[in-house]
Amino acid sequence: MLVPVRFDDLVIPDTPACRGALEVATGYHTPSLLNHSIRAYLWAAAYAQGNGIAFDAELLYVSSMLHDIGLVPEFDSNVVPYEEAGGHVAWAFCAGAGWSPERRSRAYEVIVKHMWAEVPVAEDPEGHLLELSTGMDISGRRTDEIPAEVRREVLERHPRLEIAKEFSVCVADQGARKPASFAAGFVRDGIVDRIMRNPLDA
Template sequence: MRLNDLRPPDTATVRTALDLAARYLTPALAAHSIRSWYWAAGFAEVLGLRPDRELLAVAALLHDMGLAEEFDAVRVPYESSGGHVAAVLGAGAGWSRDLQQRLVEVVERHNWPEVDPTFDVEGHLLEIATGLDISGARPGVLPREYLQEVLGAYPRGALAADFGDRVAEQADRKPTSHAARLLAGGLRDKLAANPLESL
């Protein structure tokens, strides 16, 4: 398993999602979003899952857009606002309303405690991919060489502080949100102890 074998689909929609992530997210969050794609693609290979790769790529690249200042929503959780940013991109790309809704669902579900792959394969893959990158969940599933290659290309940088601070701010304003659940569940400690930090 190599990075070059699992690059995101080379479509106009995915290229636009990459551009939007680079434009609106901090460098640490943009790199996290790209790594989330690579972890999700890697998990799909290892687990024998067959997602819609373009849908998964756009969702992975834009899943944290709700943490960008320009898209910070007052009343809804950041994963919901991020999902709707992705849906707007899908609409502009000519995706059907059903596919636009799937983007919303996948992005929202990445913050669920667990997503059954038989219920939503793309949501499951994004949930476990972000779980690895943020909390260090399932660190032994993907080959160590692959983890190192992806981290070499897209370093973690200031992710622990950047993501931790942004989620804490969301949790403070939205105490019933998944952000508040993540923070109460020891998010900062998990970020600091993530085994990816030492690879």
């Protein structure tokens, strides 16, 4: 971290789109998946602030709230990977929110890219931050780059509940049904073991 970060410095944008995205996530996600989505935004915002990364907070928040919506039964797809399904849901949601076609496409891209191994920050800061923060929250990668006090506060306010168990089941199911997907590759590479060893659960 280049700049000191406190939990109280992390701002959730108060816009109709952000409120709506939280409402959708609350309505369709389990409590564990909802808290994961909120933490994904907070880890991303903390990392960005500490490292001087400028980002579109509304775009990142909406994408964070909807990035796993393709895992829920109502939006699961037997045709495309869950991140693509979630990206399409986000595109439709953002159209209803009045976003331009270009901005809707950005939400789709950010959600799809959260499954990439790496997203260059110079090319896509929001995609970079969501890819990084979801990896932190699910497998514990680079969690030491978030200040300990911020980690403690985030986990107290948005506890992990059963996310390790729930996400392990979800990713295994997605991998089995969609063998060409990123989820399947993650399963083959041992993602379930990494989930169960996440230092955030220690």
